Structure formats: structure tokens, C-alpha cells
Amino acid sequence: MKRPELDAAWQALHSHRKEWRKLHLRDLFRQDKRRFERFSLRLNDLLLDYSKNLITAETMKLLLRLARAAELEKAREAMFSGRHINLTEDRAVLHTALRAPADLNLMVDGRNVMPDVRRVLKQMGQFTDKVHKRRWKGHTGKPIRDIVNIGIGGSDLGPAMVCQALTPYARPGLNAHFVSNVDPTHLTEVLKRVNPETTLFVVASKTFTTQETLANAAAARAWLLQNAKDGRAVARHFVAVSTNRDAVVNFGIDPDNMFEFWDWVGGRYSLWSSIGLSIALYLGMEHFEELLSGAHDMDVHFRSAPAAANMPVILALLGIWYNDFWDAQAHAVLPYDQYLARLPAYLQQLDMESNGKGVTRDGKRVKVSTGPILFGEPGTNGQHAFYQLIHQGTKLVPCDFLVAAESHNPIDDQHEMLLANVFAQSEALMRGKTAAEVRAELKAQGLKKKDIDRLTPHRVFPGNRPSNTLLYHRLTPRNLGRLIALYEHKVFVQSVIWDINAFDQWGVELGKQLARAILPEIKTGKPARGHDASTNGLINYCKGLREEP
Ligand code: F6P
Numbered sequence: 001m002k003r004p005e006l007d008a009a010w011q012a013l014h015s016h017r018k019e020w021r022k023l024h025l026r027d028l029f030r031q032d033k034r035r036f037e038r039f040s041l042r043l044n045d046l047l048l049d050y051s052k053n054l055i056t057a058e059t060m061k062l063l064l065r066l067a068r069a070a071e072l073e074k075a076r077e078a079m080f081s082g083r084h085i086n087l088t089e090d091r092a093v094l095h096t097a098l099r100a101p102a103d104l105n106l107m108v109d110g111r112n113v114m115p116d117v118r119r120v121l122k123q124m125g126q127f128t129d130k131v132h133k134r135r136w137k138g139h140t141g142k143p144i145r146d147i148v149n150i151g152i153g154g155s156d157l158g159p160a161m162v163c164q165a166l167t168p169y170a171r172p173g174l175n176a177h178f179v180s181n182v183d184p185t186h187l188t189e190v191l192k193r194v195n196p197e198t199t200l201f202v203v204a205s206k207t208f209t210t211q212e213t214l215a216n217a218a219a220a221r222a223w224l225l226q227n228a229k230d231g232r233a234v235a236r237h238f239v240a241v242s243t244n245r246d247a248v249v250n251f252g253i254d255p256d257n258m259f260e261f262w263d264w265v266g267g268r269y270s271l272w273s274s275i276g277l278s279i280a281l282y283l284g285m286e287h288f289e290e291l292l293s294g295a296h297d298m299d300v301h302f303r304s305a306p307a308a309a310n311m312p313v314i315l316a317l318l319g320i321w322y323n324d325f326w327d328a329q330a331h332a333v334l335p336y337d338q339y340l341a342r343l344p345a346y347l348q349q350l351d352m353e354s355n356g357k358g359v360t361r362d363g364k365r366v367k368v369s370t371g372p373i374l375f376g377e378p379g380t381n382g383q384h385a386f387y388q389l390i391h392q393g394t395k396l397v398p399c400d401f402l403v404a405a406e407s408h409n410p411i412d413d414q415h416e417m418l419l420a421n422v423f424a425q426s427e428a429l430m431r432g433k434t435a436a437e438v439r440a441e442l443k444a445q446g447l448k449k450k451d452i453d454r455l456t457p458h459r460v461f462p463g464n465r466p467s468n469t470l471l472y473h474r475l476t477p478r479n480l481g482r483l484i485a486l487y488e489h490k491v492f493v494q495s496v497i498w499d500i501n502a503f504d505q506w507g508v509e510l511g512k513q514l515a516r517a518i519l520p521e522i523k524t525g526k527p528a529r530g531h532d533a534s535t536n537g538l539i540n541y542c543k544g545l546r547e548e549p
């Protein structure tokens with residue numbers, strides 16, 4: 001990366017930002033009738049409308065210059081070709097290989113990984129087929145009715161989000177449940193709803209050392225054995241998905257019931273690997289493969305489209321524009337689709353665990369602001385909760401709206417109402433409402449001047465608030481694959497421009513370490529003394545409460 005060029009690109013954007021003091025989106029739309037065509041992109045039926053952003057042609061030119069200065073194309077090729085771009089863990093980053101076509105050859109550390117990818121896909125296909133055709137039976141000979149995925153983080157959020165999103169494609173007669181939290185309530189409530197004779201537990205953990213997952217898996221096994229009273233039942237009701245064969249065997253799961261993946265698949269990028277087994281079981285292998293194909297469509301687009309017409313690049317640059325030049329702290333993802341209710345939670349891990357970093361790839365403190373706080377809820381619910389702040393608050397919150405043109409569940413004109421709301425929101429954010437418009441409205445309602453004067457400031461909307469809209473025909477497996485891969489690559493592009501490693505997550509380690517130290521202190525009778533006063537105080541007060549009847 002050539003530092004002077006990069007510094008000059010940042011500097012040019014800072015200067016350009018000042019020009020925006022005089023600009024308003026309402027005027028830009030009025031002046032340019034082709035703004036929508038100019039600032040929108042399509043991939044198959046997926047449309048990205050980014051025209052309601054605080055951009056001009058000059059802004060985009062300067063943002064693209066920044067991408068060039070950061071040598072984005074080189075970084076992208078390094079990822080796709082299996083270089084060890086995850087420097088702190090010395091690993092390749094190849095989730096894209098998991099959705100690549102069968103005839104590709106991809107060498108990682110001197111080994112073509114594609115035969116392994118295909119072998120595991122085949123194993124998943126054979127296994128799901130057995131379950132679906134009722135040839136895989138529980139210990140009393142009954143077919144499987146409930147899949148319980150036990151995993152956390154990337155071994156939970158992706159599969160859980162996808163299973164919910166694609167519910168219309170679910171296999172009849174099978175339910176999917178997800179247990180992640182070490183809070184015993186999570187497992188307890190799921191176990192209340194399933195039958196030990198007809199339940200299959202998928203223990204999903206890349207490392208197979210994660211405390212929450214191992215505790216939940218051990219408790220699930222105890223629950224099964226309480227009913228089955230025969231250790232052989234475990235082999236009929238437990239399968240594992242992991243990179244750690246020894247730990248799987250140690251846990252007591254038959255290695256024949258293990259689905260492998262590899263260290264070059266990051267946890268939060270793993271739903272495309274055998275971590276997607278719960279997805280394949282719940283939706284069928286054909287739909288899982290459609291999901292992979294959708295992601296591959298986006299990979300091809302990302303790898304080949306010129307930067308100015310490249311969806312992940314554009315989304316990434318817009319995010320950087322607000323994050324680093326407008327001081328935006330947050331980014332809202334607002335799916336107008338109840339099926340996508342878990343998308344924001346999934347994206348929180350993808351974005352915040354990847355780009356919530358404070359040092360550069362070579363270990364120096366970053367000089368720019370990195371990943372935003374990501375949040376969101378399905379529309380229209382969010383409109384009645386936090387949208388007030390986005391419309392009239394003092395913070396700039398760029399938004400992504402997502403919506404399908406057609407619903408899987410049409411009732412009267414409800415989907416049309418949903419569509420009307422999502423389009424209205426981005427329009428309102430962009431246009432706002434001026435004092436003159438408010439005054440005219442209140443006057444037409446017959447209010448007195450005194451009341452008009454008093455109310456007007458409260459009812460003005462500044463507008464000029466940015467949003468993207470992602471619009472597609474229907475939420476199919478293929479479209480969902482495209483959308484997820486779009487966000488994955490967006491996050492990657494941003495990491496390249498911020499010069500941070502998007503593929504490690506050391507920030508989650510300290511809490512894990514300290515929790516391991518505190519656990520025995522909670523269990524023993526002796527008061528805790530080795531921490532700061534607050535932590536000691538909390539532990540000891542809690543122990544006191546637990547001793548009360
Ligand atoms: O939260 C840290 C983390 O390592 C995530 O990156 C990962 O997705 C999650 O824990 C679960 O890890 P594993 O799949 O190894 O159980």
C-alpha cells in the first residue's frame with residue numbers, strides 16, 4: 001500500500017466533505033432526473049438503489065480513488081486465491097471456496113481443497129437424505145422430527161438466521177431449534193418441546209472447545225440418556241460439525257457422525273460449510289445448494305465487476321464515507337421481512353467481530369475510525385420504536401432497507417402496505433419536511449398562528465439522511481445467498497481500506513479467560529478477594545443471595 005497516495009485520498013475526501021455543508025439530497029434529486037439510474041446497480045433481480053446517499057459523482061470518484069489507493073484489487077485476489085491473509089492466525093480465508101463450482105482447483109498450502117469440499121458436501125447430502133427418507137432412526141426406531149443445533153456465534157447465528165429466513169422452503173415434518181446460550185434456560189425450554197426418541201442434536205463448534213456449546217451438549221446428552229438408558233443411543237441422536245476430530249471423539253461422538261470443515265473457514269463465515277448441516281436438514285440439500293449458488297453469484301460479481309459497478313465495493317465505500325467523514329457511529333439494517341428478523345443479529349457478528357478492531361494489520365494503532373455499531377429490527381416494527389431518532393435525532397444513522405417485491409404469505413394488501421412503508425421511510429429520511437411545509441400543513445388544519453409557531457420546530461424533519469435499498473423479487477435461497485455474500489464482501493472491503501484484519505477475534509478472549517477464573521469462585525464457599533472492589537462485591541453479594549432460601 002503506497003502511503004502518500006492513500007493519505008492524499010483520505011485528505012481529498014475530508015476537503016470534499018466540507019462542500020456537503022451546502023448540499024441537500026432533495027435538491028440533488030430535483031436537479032438530476034437520472035439520479036436513480038446513475039446510482040443504482042443490479043445483479044439478476046437484486047437491485048441496490050444507493051441514490052439516496054449523501055453523494056455526488058465527485059464523492060464517488062474520490063471514494064473509488066480511496067479503494068484504489070488501498071490496493072483493493074490486490075487484496076481481493078489474495079483472499080480468493082488462498083493466501084494467508086488472516087495474519088494473526090496465519091490462515092487462508094476461503095469461505096468463497098465452499099460455494100465455488102465443482103470443477104475449480106484451489107490450492108491452499110500445496111493442497112487442492114476442492115475435493116475435500118465436495119466430499120463433505122456429498123456426506124451432508126447422504127446424511128440429510130437418510131434423515132428425510134426416514135432411514136436414519138432414533139434409538140427406539142422412530143424417525144427424526146426435531147433438529148437441535150447446539151452452537152454459538154458463527155456456529156449458531158448463520159444457520160439460525162437462514163433457517164428462519166427460508167421457513168417457506170422447510171421440509172415438512174421437521175422442526176429446527178437452536179440452543180446457544182450457556183444460560184440453562186435456553187436448553188431447558190427447547191428440551192420441553194422435543195421428544196428424546198425423535199430428536200437429533202447437531203453439535204456445531206469449529207474448535208469444539210467452546211464452553212457454552214460443550215456444556216449444552218453434555219446436558220443434552222444427559223437428558224437423552226435419562227430416557228434411553230443405553231449409551232449406544234448417543235450415536236443415533238448426536239452428530240458433530242467441527243475441525244477438531246480428537247475433541248469430538250473425546251466428547252463421545254462417533255467420528256463417523258462427524259462432518260468436517262477446515263481452519264481456513266472463519267467461524268462467522270462458516271454457514272456455507274458443514275456448519276450449514278442444520279440448514280440442509282431443515283430445508284433440504286437442494287435448497288442449501290441454491291443458497292451456495294447465490295453466494296457464488298455474488299463472489300463472481302465481486303471478483304469481476306469494475307469497482308464503480310461493484311455492489312460490495314459501493315456499500316463498503318458508502319459505509320466508510322459516513323463512518324470516517326461524517327462521524328456516524330452506527331449503521332442500521334432494516335429488513336422489511338419478518339423472515340429476516342435474525343439478519344441484524346447475524347450481521348452484528350459478521351461486521352462487529354470482523355471490523356471492531358483498533359490496530360492495523362502490522363500492529364499499529366489505527367488512525368481512523370473503524371467498524372460501526374450495527375443494529376436493526378424488521379420493519380415495520382422498528383418504525384414504532386427507534387426510527388424517531390433516525391428521523392429527528394442528533395445522530396446520523398445510515399440505513400439499509402431490504403425488501404422483497406412479493407411475499408411468500410400474501411394476505412389482502414398487507415404486503416403492499418409493507419412496501420409502501422419501506423419506500424416511505426427512505427423517502428422521508430431523504431426529503432425531510434421543511435418549516436414552510438409544516439406551517440402550511442398546520443394552517444390547512446386550522447391552527448392559530450401562536451400554535452403553529454409553537455409546534456413547527458417539533459414537526460420539522462431535516463431530511464438529508466442517507467439510506468440504501470436492496471430490493472429483490474422474492475426471498476429465495478438464491479437471493480438470500482447473494483445478500484449474505486454481499487455483506488461479507490462489504491465487510492472485507494472496509495477492512496482492506498482500514499488496513500485491519502477482519503478475520504481474527506482476539507477481543508472475545510479476555511472475557512472468556514476471566515469467566516474461567518471466576519467460575520470456581522462462585523462455586524466455593526470462600527469469599528472472592530482477588531479482583532477489584534466492584535467485581536469482588538458483585539461475586540460476594542451474588543453468593544449471599546444464593547445462600548438465602
Ligand atoms: O465468539 C468467539 C468465537 O470464536 C466466534 O468467532 C465463533 O463463531 C464462536 O466463538 C464459536 O466458536 P466455535 O465454533 O469454535 O464453538
